[in-house]
Amino acid sequence: DADVTQTPRNRITKTGKRIMLECSQTKGHDRMYWYRQDPGLGLRLIYYSFDVKDINKGEISDGYSVSRQAQAKFSLSLESAIPNQTALYFCATGQGARETQYFGPGTRLLVL
Amino acid sequence: SQQGEEDPQALSIQEGENATMNCSYKTSINNLQWYRQNSGRGLVHLILIRSNEREKHSGRLRVTLDTSKKSSSLLITASRAADTASYFCATAPSGQGGSEKLVFGKGTKLTVNP
Numbered sequence: 001d002a003d004v005t006q007t008p009r010n011r012i013t014k015t016g017k018r019i020m021l022e023c024s025q026t027k028g029h030d031r032m033y034w035y036r037q038d039p040g041l042g043l044r045l046i047y048y049s050f051d052v053k054d055i056n057k058g059e060i061s062d063g064y065s066v067s068r069q070a071q072a073k074f075s076l077s078l079e080s081a082i083p084n085q086t087a088l089y090f091c092a093t094g095q096g097a098r099e100t101q102y103f104g105p106g107t108r109l110l111v112l
Numbered sequence: 113s114q115q116g117e118e119d120p121q122a123l124s125i126q127e128g129e130n131a132t133m134n135c136s137y138k139t140s141i142n143n144l145q146w147y148r149q150n151s152g153r154g155l156v157h158l159i160l161i162r163s164n165e166r167e168k169h170s171g172r173l174r175v176t177l178d179t180s181k182k183s184s185s186l187l188i189t190a191s192r193a194a195d196t197a198s199y200f201c202a203t204a205p206s207g208q209g210g211s212e213k214l215v216f217g218k219g220t221k222l223t224v225n226p
Contacts, residue, residue, distance in 0.1 A: 042218035098204030103154035
């Protein structure tokens with residue numbers, strides 16, 4: 001079984017809709033991250049969390065919110081989706097400061 | 113802003129040849145990491161090199177780090193078609209206190225032709 005799972009894997013939604021992307025991990029890591037990937041732009045950090053009570057904004061947090069429901073679960077919400085949020089979204093986990101990150105398979109989101 | 117910048121953006125070689133990708137960065141770092149991404153999939157960690165290391169090997173991978181030039185290179189020897197992927201460098205900047213964030217470059221797209 002995969003250590004970092006993301007649901008859904010693909011999602012099509014309409015402008016203005018609220019959607020949630022979910023991430024679960026079995027690696028026992030405290031640190032969890034949400035990134036988005038756009039063609040030619042690499043990965044950009046949206047939010048990150050070092051434990052259940054610690055949530056931090058990344059470089060592109062506007063229009064997004066997150067919830068760390070448990071050590072193993074970190075969800076990303078788009079309160080009112082817009083077309084320029086169409087992207088590939090990745091969840092990742094990490095064990096220590098500045099150490100290796102482990103990525104989920106990604107969620108491909110299309111906002112019409 | 114992006115910390116690491118990979119060069120070239122795209123590279124096409126024949127199977128059996130070596131592939132070299134470079135990464136340049138701007139600020140001092142704690143470590144530098146290389147990841148591989150197969151088309152549309154999650155990133156997979158390849159190797160981590162710390163700021164006090166100059167070279168590291170893992171199988172057919174060789175990574176070098178030159179902190180004076182703020183650059184790193186990833187060499188894949190005897191490439192195979194299965195090495196076709198995008199390769200990203202990620203830097204862990206030092207001196208950021210508790211932020212502990214990795215900063216990813218835009219990647220090099222490697223195509224290995226059979």
